[in-house]
Amino acid sequence: MNRIRKIGEFWLFHTIQGALGLLLVLLALIVAVFGRFAASEESSVTHLGAILQAPSTAHPFGTDDVGRDLLSRVIDGAGYTIPAAIAVVAASVIIGSVVGVVAGYYGGWVNETLMRITDIFLSYPSMLLAIAVAASLGSGLKQTAIALIVVVWAAYARLAQVQTSAVRHRLFMDASEMASSSVTTRLFRHVLPNALPPVFVKATMDVAMCVEWIAALGFVGLGARPPAPEWGTMIAEAREYVLNAWWYVTFPSLALLFVVLGFNYLGGALDTHFFGTTRTLSRKSLRQLALVSDEAVAVSETIVEPVTADEELIP
Amino acid sequence: MLRFLTRRLLGTVAMLLGLLLGTFVLTRVLPADPARVAAGLRATPKQVAAVREQLGLDDPLWRQFFGYLHQMWVGDFGRSFVSQRPVTSDISQMFPATFELVAFSMVLMLLIGVPIGFYCALGRRQGAATILRGIAFSAMGVPAFVVALLAQVIFFGRLGWLPAGGRISGAPPTTITHLYTVDSLLTGNFSALGSALWHLVLPGFSLAIYRAGMVARFTESQVRKVMEADHIRTAKAKGLHGLGLVTRHVARGSAVPILTIAGLEFGWLLGGSVLVESIYSWPGMGNYILTSVASFDYNPVIMCVLVLGSAFAVINFVVDVIQALLDPRVVLR
Numbered sequence: 001m002n003r004i005r006k007i008g009e010f011w012l013f014h015t016i017q018g019a020l021g022l023l024l025v026l027l028a029l030i031v032a033v034f035g036r037f038a039a040s041e042e043s044s045v046t047h048l049g050a051i052l053q054a055p056s057t058a059h060p061f062g063t064d065d066v067g068r069d070l071l072s073r074v075i076d077g078a079g080y081t082i083p084a085a086i087a088v089v090a091a092s093v094i095i096g097s098v099v100g101v102v103a104g105y106y107g108g109w110v111n112e113t114l115m116r117i118t119d120i121f122l123s124y125p126s127m128l129l130a131i132a133v134a135a136s137l138g139s140g141l142k143q144t145a146i147a148l149i150v151v152v153w154a155a156y157a158r159l160a161q162v163q164t165s166a167v168r169h170r171l172f173m174d175a176s177e178m179a180s181s182s183v184t185t186r187l188f189r190h191v192l193p194n195a196l197p198p199v200f201v202k203a204t205m206d207v208a209m210c211v212e213w214i215a216a217l218g219f220v221g222l223g224a225r226p227p228a229p230e231w232g233t234m235i236a237e238a239r240e241y242v243l244n245a246w247w248y249v250t251f252p253s254l255a256l257l258f259v260v261l262g263f264n265y266l267g268g269a270l271d272t273h274f275f276g277t278t279r280t281l282s283r284k285s286l287r288q289l290a291l292v293s294d295e296a297v298a299v300s301e302t303i304v305e306p307v308t309a310d311e312e313l314i315p
Numbered sequence: 316m317l318r319f320l321t322r323r324l325l326g327t328v329a330m331l332l333g334l335l336l337g338t339f340v341l342t343r344v345l346p347a348d349p350a351r352v353a354a355g356l357r358a359t360p361k362q363v364a365a366v367r368e369q370l371g372l373d374d375p376l377w378r379q380f381f382g383y384l385h386q387m388w389v390g391d392f393g394r395s396f397v398s399q400r401p402v403t404s405d406i407s408q409m410f411p412a413t414f415e416l417v418a419f420s421m422v423l424m425l426l427i428g429v430p431i432g433f434y435c436a437l438g439r440r441q442g443a444a445t446i447l448r449g450i451a452f453s454a455m456g457v458p459a460f461v462v463a464l465l466a467q468v469i470f471f472g473r474l475g476w477l478p479a480g481g482r483i484s485g486a487p488p489t490t491i492t493h494l495y496t497v498d499s500l501l502t503g504n505f506s507a508l509g510s511a512l513w514h515l516v517l518p519g520f521s522l523a524i525y526r527a528g529m530v531a532r533f534t535e536s537q538v539r540k541v542m543e544a545d546h547i548r549t550a551k552a553k554g555l556h557g558l559g560l561v562t563r564h565v566a567r568g569s570a571v572p573i574l575t576i577a578g579l580e581f582g583w584l585l586g587g588s589v590l591v592e593s594i595y596s597w598p599g600m601g602n603y604i605l606t607s608v609a610s611f612d613y614n615p616v617i618m619c620v621l622v623l624g625s626a627f628a629v630i631n632f633v634v635d636v637i638q639a640l641l642d643p644r645v646v647l648r
Contacts, residue, residue, distance in 0.1 A: 017449065119326070120333035125627055127586030128604075132620050135608040136341045212458040216590055219460055220605050235464065242468045249468065253461050264456030 018269030024262025032082040035075035045069075052245045062247035065237070070247065074255045076229035082259065084141055085210035088148045089203050095149070096156025097199070101187055103157070104164025115161060121154035130213055134222040141214075141230070144223040148210055159202065163195035197274045205267035208260045215256050231256045319639055327632045334624045338617045339383055387621075393614035395607065402618045405603065410622060411493030412482060413592070413599035416522070417584045419496075419515045423523035424530055424584075425577055431527075432534025432573075436542070437561065448535070454528030460590040463521035467594060470517060477517050480596035483510050518595040522587050526580050533576050534569065541568040571638075578634040582627045 047067035055062045061070035103114040121129070130151045137143035167173060167190065176186050217223030218232030226233050231252045238249035358366070374382070386392070392402045431451055435444040471479040478484065488499035488507040496515070499507035541547060542565060550564050589601030596602065600619050607615040 017452070116326075116329065120330055120337075123330050123628065123631060124334070124624055125582040125586035127583075127589060128620065128623055131589060131604065131608070132338075132341055132616065135616065208456055216458065216460055220590060220593060221609060235461075239464070243472055246468075249464065253465065256458060257461060260456050260458060261453060264452070268452055 015269055015272065017265045018273070021262050021265025021267070021269050024258055025266050028078060028082055028259045028262055031075055032078040036079045038072075038075065052241065052248065054245075055247050061251040062245070064234075064248055065241060065245075070251055073229045073234060074231070074251055077231045077234065077252065077255065078259070080141070080224070080228065080230055081211055081214050082207075084145055084214060085207050088145050088152060088210045089206045091149050092152040092206070093156050093199060093203055096153040096158075097160045097192075097195070099153075100157040100160025100162075101164045101191060101195070104161040104166075104168060105183075105187060105191065107165065107168070111161070111165075114157070118154045118157045118161075121151070122158060126151045127213070127216070130217065131220075131222060134217050139222055139225050141224045141228065144214055144217050147217070148213055151213075152206060152210065155202070155206075156199065159199060160195055163198070164191050167191055167194050201267055201271045201274060204263055204270055208263035208267065211256070211263070212260050316639065320636070323632055323635050327628050330628050331625060334621060334628075335384065335387065336380075338620050339380055341613075341617070341620075392618045395612055395615045397607065397610050397612045402614050405615060406600070406618055406622060408493065409598065409600045409603045409619075412597060413585070413588055413601060415482075415494045415496060416515065416518055416592070416597060416599060417581065417588055420519040420522035420584055420588075421577060421580065423519050424527045424580065425573075427523060428527040428530025429534050429573060431531040433538055433561070433566075435531065435535040436538035437565075447531075451528040451531035454524050455526075455532070457525065459521060459525040459587045460594060462524055463518065463591045463594045466517050466521050478514050480514075480518075480594070482514055482598060483507065484514070518591050518597055521594075522584055522591050525587055526583055530573070530576065530580070534573055537569040537572050538565060541565050544568065575634055575638055578630055578637075581630050585623050585627065 045068065047063070050059075050063050050067040052065055053059055053063040053067075059069050059071065061074060064070055064073065099114055099118065103111040103118075130147050133147035133150050134144055137147060173186065173190060176190055181189075214223055214230065215232030215235070218228075218230045219236045221236065224230035224233050226237060234252040235249055235256075238245075238252065241248050390403070394400065395402050395405055398405060428451075431447050435448050435451075438444045467479060470477045483495055486507070487495055488504045488511075489502045491498045491501055495511040496508060499505070499511060547560070547564055547568075550560055555563070588597075588599065589604060591597070592599045592601035593605050600623065603615055604619045607613070607619075
């Protein structure tokens, strides 16, 4: 019985939120990876005789203004947006972690310089930054991805820096140094593993954010260009037809909504899984909270607190 | 305190300089040639070259940057090539519109988020609280522009209850502050006030819901924390309970952090307002940015980025100072 509960906990099934999140994310990933084999031929074929048809058995989601099958378009959109969002987050995690770990490990002026640069990126309304960068790079999925990396990486730098400077002076680090391990060993074997869970939680939620932003930039015409099967672009195209073809704007919106919710739920469940539900946020973290998102800071604090308690024991 | 103020002030100045450098870099990597855009579509190569000369685009970069700083210093932000007016006069009309929308949705955000947070932390029916918590958490993840779009489809398209966009129908009230609600209230023009509020409802809610979930979550965690404090235990031991306890001790203890967070949410709302403004054709800065970006009209883009970025920096600074005044420990950090 205990074992079953453990498996349930591992798979996050002990909360509705976790189960729903996992389900939606798995579904989205499966559609993103395998969807193209089922859909891509249909999605770009225009049937001018079948324009704006209501949902039917032949076209479960209906057709768009040039007669393309919307279900295929939405499925293709998953294969387009989700990998891009994951790539953006992965790149941001790598860049941010390197900057943050270096800053936290070396401290001093290195830390000051790197963190002040990070602060400039953090202290700017992120959507605005994304729009400004995307505007200057031009439209297209690649440009959108770069614009988002510019916006997202800084939060990971802050997170990694907090984590690293927290473990920097712990006993096991001194021991490792005494055993004359190299800097890379210390960073990769000791610092990084300690920093992973909060990064993992934040990354999951950031995938949701990036999916949303890719769609948002596509929607205002700064992201992917039609005829790319990108959800935001599709929603923008569908706006003209909201009054006589409700399905056109509805299904891409719902797909977007479910994917964003799925990753958010999963992130929330992971958060609870790693750090419990009883976390409260201290006033100290308020500033960072607004800048980095509450998960990241709350999480980093739970990591920091036991460390400071530890350090008090050492005279 | 003085040291803290100096440090924060320097930080703000550094951030503004970073912003200036950032906007400068942005204009130099634009896909369109600024001289070409400035000269207009039908300009001959010779005219373009003349404009390039005039704008100083052939000078070395460092010189261009200092020229640019100088321009900013004397308040010359250039013209919009589309509207053919100085950017500053365009912005002076747009900023109040954006400010009105963001301020309105901030009030809504607090009115929705704070009570939900209190209920989740203190409510008797924890089943209902769990559902509310789920809704609040979901709201945090729902894209604002999807909410805005669906709300427009439902409340304007299907039901026809609320206007599709714009700030007001009919003549705007006599201009005092450029905020239509305040102006109409000051001049006693109640039909204009009604219309202005009516137009604020949909965009305001679409923006507010986006962050109200976050406020609810934060309020709950704050209230829970305050409930564990010693003075609450004392108050309980003295026989205080229910509404008295909440209004006199809990609300007071958690008000400061919640208000602080609300101040910082301003930045999120500014960012989110760009899309919402475009959906509801709100004549504010978000809309201005997007139309300018589409026509490679870079002067307005720079100005908007600067104005919104500075607004955010100033709010951050003020929030910091208020926090330091209320909690001296912040200074020592």
